[in-house]
Structure formats: structure tokens, C-alpha cells
Amino acid sequence: MQQRFRRLLVDYFSLPSDTVLELPRITMLGDVHVYVENHKGIAVFTDKQLRLKITNGFVQINGSSFKLKMMLPEEVLLEGNISDIKFIPHE
Numbered sequence: 001m002q003q004r005f006r007r008l009l010v011d012y013f014s015l016p017s018d019t020v021l022e023l024p025r026i027t028m029l030g031d032v033h034v035y036v037e038n039h040k041g042i043a044v045f046t047d048k049q050l051r052l053k054i055t056n057g058f059v060q061i062n063g064s065s066f067k068l069k070m071m072l073p074e075e076v077l078l079e080g081n082i083s084d085i086k087f088i089p090h091e
Helices: 002-013
Strands: 025-029 033-037 042-045 049-054 057-072 075-089
Touching: 025 075, 033 057, 042 057, 049 075
Parallel strands: none
Antiparallel strands: 025 033, 033 075, 042 049, 049 057, 057 075
């Protein structure tokens, strides 16, 4: 119900959906940088995987030689060799 109301706000008032619906915003520069906004914290970090909590599950980034270049409460900049990004819903 609350999610429907938020979608109506986005559609009716032309509000940014990533903020109102608490969706992650992911910006990728080539295959070496990924910038993720609107996450809820780090669940897993290794040199081959970053898994971030999001409202409806997780964002998982796989690759190698990972380094966190910047980490703020709701933003992360990851550097490394990125092979894939996937969304994992809550079970």
C-alpha cells in the first residue's frame, strides 16, 4: 500500500523515483568504477565481491581487485575489475 502511494507521488508530481521509492542509483564508469547511492549498508566486502543492502534486498557486484575508494552513509565508490552487477530480492 505504501509503495503504491509512493509510485503515485512519483507519477503525479514528477518527483525523482530513486529518492521517493528508495531505489539505489548505480553509475558505472567503464568496467573499473561503480558508484552506488541510496544503499542501506555493506553486507559483504571482499576483493572479489561487494554486496550492499537495499530496501528490497541486495545489490551484488562481482569482479576482482576491489578497493573502496569512498564510503559515506548512503554512497559507495568501488574501484576494480567489475564483471557483473545483479539485484538479489529478499527471500
